[in-house]
Amino acid sequence: MSTILKLFIFPAALIITCLGVNTILGGHITPGGGFQGGAIIAGAFIFCAVVYGLKDSPIKFSHDFMGRMESIGALAYVFIGVAGLIFAGSFLYNLGVDLYGIVPSFIKTIFDYPDPTHAGIIPYLNFAVGLKVLVGLSAVVITFLGFEGEFDEDGEEIEEIE
């Protein structure tokens, strides 16, 4: 890739990452949310991976890191949903808002989201989904970029049949 791209992409990727985070955090109040924000952050990573190559990319997502983030995102989502099932009898009941007034006040305080709208569990769900999406989309691109061709049992590359 050209020098201009190599100079520009990494700073741009950091700014795009912040925009993705902002999109995730505004999911309950503006257009956006976990999937969109996670896709934007993954886009920033893909930008770097394509321009610098997987080896020299300044943002490195290892296999362990992606596995951990994917698990944390999924577990956080399930945990929040099961908490609603335990305390209110409905999976994914919004404990922080408590529209039906059936949850103890300290539980409501725990799941409250401290901002002017008090959206309850929605921003936390966006956070969990954002984590899952950003590593999921990045994993797809890492797999494609790391693909080095098909090899047979003797280690020789299999040629395409036209």
Place this chain on the structure above:
Amino acid sequence: MIFYAGPIVLGFLLGFIIGSRIKVNPESKLNFTWGSYITIFIAALVAAYFIGPFPYYQDVPLASGFVSAIVGIFVGKVTLGRYVKDDTEH
């Protein structure tokens, strides 16, 4: 002045996670100095000012999640994201 902790904490967390993965390979020709990081920070502040706060947020005239994300990225980079340990990072 009221500060809403939600976007600040979650934005910092997400930024920290990404920032901890910024690892410059010493053998690479790519070299971003501290001055370039400060320039990125100032550019992020300007961008946050022009994005503006979310609706109903009246604490600061900046996108607070955006600013806390860039702070989290730099803190993550300084604390955990120094150098590549080996070639098996991918």
